[in-house]
Amino acid sequence: MSALYRFIHAEKANQPVTLLCRAVKIARSSYYSWREGEASRQARRAADEALAHEIAVLHIASRKTYGVPRIHAELQHLGRRVNRKRVDRIMRQADIQGVTRRKRRSLTRADKKARPAPDLIGRDFHAETPGTKLVGDITYLPTAEGWLYLACWLDLATREIVGYAMAGHHRASLVTDALKMAHGRAGLRPGCVIHSDRGSELGLNRSSQHRLPGAIVGVC
Structure with missing residues (x-):
């Protein structure tokens, strides 16, 4: 729908708005409502682009390890009042991702049924002869x-x-x-x-x- 509004806006210098709206089957009131809100949308896009640049700089400075929580905290530390959901949205749109720490996998699982083996080494991690x-x-x-x-x-x-x-x-x-x-x-x-x-x-x-x-x- 926005593409049709933009088409009308681009062609209104050559053709009457009424004719253009009739051709694409859009009410004139809808077009005028879209046009009134276009300035604010452009301002939001410009603000998002500026914020995306700041986020990219912080992300690179963190060696590309910071995710949404750390980036949001850094922005607040710099005095930028920005919603965390907005930071999340912009980072997803820009494909900026932090490093997720892998959950540690434990390989040590004691066999409760087995008889405990004696400690034959006694914390002495030295040996004089190979193979012993x-x-x-x-x-x-x-x-x-x-x-x-x-x-x-x-x-x-x-x-x-x-x-x-x-x-x-x-x-x-x-x-x-x-x-x-x-x-x-x-x-x-x-x-x-x-x-x-x-x-x-x-x-x-x-x-x-x-x-x-x-x-x-x-x-x-």
Whole structure:
């Protein structure tokens, strides 16, 4: 409808308004009402453009991290009295978005049915001989196809990652696959102790002792 009003407004210098309104089937009173409000609409658009520029500057200054709440607070701090809904609307129209903090995913879930494994490492995170003490954990990485889980084992003597595995799940098999790599690469010695938190995956959901070829590994 606004396009028809603008057409009449542009052509009224060449043709009578009455004829133009009749041609597009619009009442003259509606056109005149639109024309009276056009000045205020132009003023609002100009004000929105100016505010969008201020918001863009604040957003860039925040390294493109601020969303609507922080941008609104900054504008108020600068003495700009502006409605938060207006800030939200302008940011959406300009496709200005803040960084949303991802909800932290907890991977440590203790198995209540399993018997707690003894702490064989005793907070002593040092080792003189490679293949005698390992520490491990699971982390997760967001990807375009979903969460990717990574299990790693570090040798406390060499401070090297000696075993790792990645998968789209964090079941016990992810940890054992990483442990098998560690055994093949680091040559775990009989009685080698591996240490992790008490999460059910790193606890392997089984007993606290797991037999590998040539080594017995205790999970703390």
